[in-house]
Amino acid sequence: MSATTTTQPISAAQVRTLASVLDEIVPPSDDARFPGAGALGLAAYVEQTMAHTPDLHQMTMQGLAALDRLVQAKGAESFTALCRADRLAMLHALTTTEPAFLPTLTFHTYVGYYQHERVLEALHLDPRPPYPKGFEMPPSDLTTLLAPVRRRAER
């Protein structure tokens, strides 16, 4: 395991690798309605989160370094250049050598992905926070719904 520090900046090549990893964590949907997390630009979100989360920074840098070593051992140009099967094989290999990498990255990917406007639209939601518009909710027919409860109480 390489020694990394929380101050080590992420390189452009590592950002490209990170984006590819994110696309494996949340791939695009078959109908293209949902984008992949990498294609959505979430590498920037993760990078931003890393800046104020030292543990995430260290774990991500270690994970990316480990991936890079696997890529080099295979003689490949980059993680991004690998075929999908090879990329998945490498990520699964990391679950042993860097056990915190994928769960932590998955957590932050989910957080960034499912608050993104494009994803909210794909979920058939208004692409906005809940406030200030809120949601319309029609009143229920409580008289009918509660009739069994009232009947039981009267017995």
Place this chain on the structure above:
Amino acid sequence: MADAPVDVLIIGAGASGAALAWSLADTRMNILCLEQGDWMDPEKYPAAGRDWEIRGFGDFSVSPNTRGRPEDYPVNDSDSPIAASMFNAVGGSTILYAAHFPRFRPSDFKVKTLDGIADDWPLDYERLAPYYDENARMMGVAGLAGDPAYPPKALPLPPVPLGKLGETLAGGFNKLGWHWWPSDSAIATQDYEGRAACINAGPCLTGCAQGAKASTDITYWPVAIRRGVTLKTRCRVREITVGPDGLADGVVYYDADGAERKQRAEVVVLACNGIGTPRLLLNSRSKRFPEGLANRSGMVGQNLMFHPYAMVTGLFEDRLEGYKGPMGCCLMSQEFYETDRTRGFVRGYSIETLRGLPPVSTALWGMTQGRIPWGAEHRRAYDAIFDRTAGMVIICEDLPEGHNRVTLDPELVDTDGIPAPKVTYRLSENSTRMLAHAVARGKEVLEAAGATETFAEAPLPIAGWHLMGTARMGTDPATSVVNEWGRAHDVKNLFIIDGSIFVTAAGVNPTNTIQALALYIGDMIKKNLANLFD
């Protein structure tokens, strides 16, 4: 540095401190409240941002240990299966609470008489009923009259909407012939007393940006301050001091600049919650009270009661629009509330249905449940769950036990160096059996409503929202800390008005009862002003 003396000093500006301040304001006494937190700015609540969900795990977490705001004090809850939750600000934990607002039932005040367990309260439902009514008016409680589980009660506003999710679950209760009723909620369902109506946005648990939820910073406090009560924020009390006559003579506190100050007072009122209050009493040691102030009985800190919670979630085939509506308020069932010894435990529980999981929470819940993996299966798994979950929390009555307690941690301190509280808690056999029963019934009703799968977690580790019993009331000074109107047996100008004084926990959210008690104690103080210390 000493401040000018006041007549009444209230420590804590949360649910109970606000209610008492308002109650006493009409006496025209010189009343001061010291609050370690600050005023919250609703415009900065998370609901207006895309990251609103995740902030509930960070700066708006219910856990002071996770939140770590400067005004928070740490709680060592490593020796408890349930973690303590609270918020420190004007409004206290009402800033983050769900505003589910049931009353105790009449039976809750006499469990020893009815079931031969714990103790009866030294007062009853009828005594508190007018104060519940007054609190309903001040907080603005929404609900539907006629619930057969309760005596008639005041509900100034119509109930929160059930929505598609609530109607679906109500169908399950009806199918089984079980009791349910729209929740009593401290939420303005219409414009009320200057508060805007609820817009069903959902994220009540990270503060109500709309101002519809009744946190006391927008209900009691504005009125109390207009009537002359002084509220000082970012003032953390270190200890209550005692004069040569054995009465409390004031407090030592740290102000917003960290300067140590002395505040003298004729009457001192503790309103710091079921952990903060025993912490402060135990930190107030003197020659006269070597084991902590008002602790000659040794009961300060003992009998800590949480409500052990079960969370049961169902997965449905259809979308339920569960992201709409107040997150913690929908409907409540008390089908299993009273003792039935054939169930294998005494007392019972309330079932409170929640709304569904919003987008980020769905993904994180699915991740922790092993239901939503990363990779090729992610899309199918997520889409099978999002907006198809409906959940419930089940609130089990906890019983007072001496070994469940709050003490002072020997090492942990807050940012002012004041010893922090340590929680020691064990789930009782009674609670364990009750939780098992509750989970089974929760699954049963979800399946009756159409759930194709159910999931349960019990006890819910994060659910230490209700902090009760650590300075309990009673008529016997040997077994209780305060009398039947909140006055300390050992210190006749010291009052306690928060959940610490609960004798038993009931099986419902406690805030309404905490505030009704505070209003009752306020009335008793006013009625006894001439001979308050006799």
